[in-house]
Amino acid sequence: MSQEQPHPDPQEQALQRVVEELEAQLQDRQQQGSTLFSEAPAPYLLLNSQGRIQDVNLAGASLLGRAREVLLGKHFGQFLMPTSQGSLDQLLSQASQQGLSHRGEVQLLHVDGTVFEVLLDLNAEKAAGEFQRFRLVITDITAYKAAHTHLLNDAESHQQEAQAHSTRIRELNQELEQVVTVFIQQLHPPLTRAMNFLGLTRRTLGDASDEVKQPLLNTERAVQQVIALMASTERYMRMRSMRVRLRYVDLNSVFREIRKNAQPLLAERQIQITSDALPTVQGDTQALYLIFDEYIANALKYTKEKDLARIHVLVREFDSEYHIGVEDNGSGFNMRQRNQLFQLFGRLHSSKVYEGTGVGLVTVRRSAQRFGGRVWAEGKVDQGATFWLAWPKSPVIRE
Incomplete structure (x- = not known):
């Protein structure tokens, strides 16, 4: 006589189906998350507490110029220029102690020897107060840095040109002032002699007719105007150089x-x-x-x-x-x-x-x-x- 099998509990079956659906959704979410991580456009790495690479996406592997399998387990610092090692250590220390987002600039060394200027955004991931891992996003700023350096060089070059131009203008102004000053000084003696000659001639003519004396008076007045102009110009030049x-x-x-x-x-x-x-x-x-x-x-x-x-x-x-x-x-x-x-x-x-x-x-x-x-x-x-x-x-x- 056969033993009767117990009938499954409908509630247990329903609960089992829910668990299976949740597990399927979880696997699906994990797969989506893995895909998003792997195919994210930004270079993305996961580091352990020592800074070794636990995972890296395609963009990160491409930036480093190495296959994912080669990168796993390697210390991230070995892919940086020696001068950037200290910056990385400081970022890791700050992120693990303070648990905040930290940012710094370092130089990344590609497998072909190319050096990239990159920006690191580092976050310490914690759960229940316990350190889990570092999340690291890398931004290539090589082009930006090159453009910035070019602008700085251009600005410095323009500043040097402006200074040289300003110096040249000052030199030309000084030279012009010297020329004008010497010119006025050299004009004084002949104009003084001309005035004396005109005055002597006018007195020598005595009661000569106006037709004879008027040209002399006009000439004397013109010379006086030149002398007045020289005096005004000389005053102006003194003002320019006045301390x-x-x-x-x-x-x-x-x-x-x-x-x-x-x-x-x-x-x-x-x-x-x-x-x-x-x-x-x-x-x-x-x-x-x-x-x-x-x-x-x-x-x-x-x-x-x-x-x-x-x-x-x-x-x-x-x-x-x-x-x-x-x-x-x-x-x-x-x-x-x-x-x-x-x-x-x-x-x-x-x-x-x-x-x-x-x-x-x-x-x-x-x-x-x-x-x-x-x-x-x-x-x-x-x-x-x-x-x-x-x-x-x-x-x-x-x-």
Whole structure:
């Protein structure tokens, strides 16, 4: 008589099927994970605690130039340049101790001897506080490093060229200044002799007719204009090479000195000069004297047709600078032509009416710019003009 077999428990069968499905899914996930690891586009390695290779994907093997079977069990450091061994050891130590992601640059040695610049991203994988392995992602930055080095070399080359160019410009400027200075010095003697000769000739002619004397007077006036131009140019050149330094300057003292030196002109005319309370500023005494002396001389020149010339010095204070203007009631100018005033040889009036060389205001502009200052003018035809200087409260000398 046969023994009856026990019937399977339906619950056990269902549970068994679930377990089998889970195992199948797990195997499938493991297979997918293995495939993703193997075929990942980035070079990927798994290292043990000593830094030996436990696994490597296809991209990693390709970068190292060796088959996967050859790489397994090898210390990753033996595929680096000797100079990079210390960097790898430090990364491994930091990652194992701190458990954070660490990054560093090393040089990788390919099997054919090619050296790659690579970036290592290293993570220590832990479970329940226990170290498992290192996960290492390698990024080839050879092209980036080469481009960066090329840019640095280009930048250094351009900087050297710029320095050489700047040096050459300074040398040419110095040479030009020397030529102009020597040229002016050499012109002084013959022009002085010419003036003496013209004066002697005019006196020798005595009461000669105007037809005889007028050409001599015209020639003498032309020579005087050349001498005035030379003096203005010489003043401009001195300003360019002037050694300046910052100190506190009382502008009241500067204007007193200017008025004192202008007394011969003031004595011959009816001139009223007034002023607002002038500040004490940081600057250079010579430079400030040059600027305001030129402004006052300019005002005296363009008010010579007035029975009573009025000149007033204005002061406006702002947060970062002073605006100081020299106002006159002279011939003025058309504001549409104001940009010509501070240009070299920029004249708005004929030299037959108002003497001048067109260099003085250029000297003013250049002097102000050396300290970070600005100059401009305002005026109306036959209603006077005001020439302004904006002077910073904290000037910086600019060579």
